[in-house]
Amino acid sequence: MTIQTEAHKKLNRREFLSWLWGASLVGLFGQAAAAMVQFFKPRQKPGGFGGEVVAGDLEEFEPGTVSYVREGRFFISRLEDGGVLALWQRCTHLGCTVPWREDEGQFHCPCHSSFFNRQGEVTGGPAPRPLDLFPVSLKDGNLVVDTNHPIERQAFEASQVFFPGEVS
Ligand code: FES
CATH class of the missing domain: 1.20.5 (Single alpha-helices involved in coiled-coils or other helix-helix interfaces)
Known part of the structure; x- marks a missing residue:
């Protein structure tokens, strides 16, 4: 007790x-x-910028073309050899949106006139480095771009190009 x-x-x-x-x-x-x-x-719309964005069917991107994907804020640059680069639209100078100018055959930043070729390399103006890249993969025939992991680079290298044919 x-x-x-x-x-x-x-x-x-x-x-x-x-x-x-x-x-x-x-x-x-x-x-x-x-x-x-x-x-x-960060607010992330499903399938929008900040996550994985389906750019579209690989066949829609002809070699030698540059296509804008608005939802992902990037360009798909399909090189002549079939390789693919996903280039962020953000200028590496002060962050302006850089349009692709089909008439000039280059990216041309309207803010302070930086120029970039289709690999994103600086060809003129004050931009200190190439346009940033996003990782690209191929899923069910679609190019998928991971906009959550931008890649800064100091120069263009062949190893940065994604070749859909190499996917097993
Ligand atoms: S922000 Fe593009 S050149 Fe200055």
Whole structure:
């Protein structure tokens, strides 16, 4: 048989209330932290910029063409040899959107006149480095571009080109 004194009961009640108070605080801070994470997480539309974007059927991109994919904010540059580059539209000078100028056969930044060729290499102007790349893969015949992982580069190298024929 256990005999509990009045002081012992009070102590237990105090401990219990203290524990309850602590648990409530932990729960409250946990919810606040989750809300903060949700708030600051980049908003990513499914299939849009910030994630994997389906650029389209590989056959739609003829060799020697440059095509804009608005949802992904990149260009698919299909080189003459069939290789593929996904070039981010963002100028490496101060971040302006760089359009492809079919009449000039090059990318031409309207802000301070940087020029880039179809590999994204700088051919003129103040841009310090080539246009950034996004990784490309082929899924069910479609080119899929991962816009969550831009690749900075200092120069164009053949190893940066994705060749769909090499996919097993
Ligand atoms: S932002 Fe493109 S040249 Fe300056």
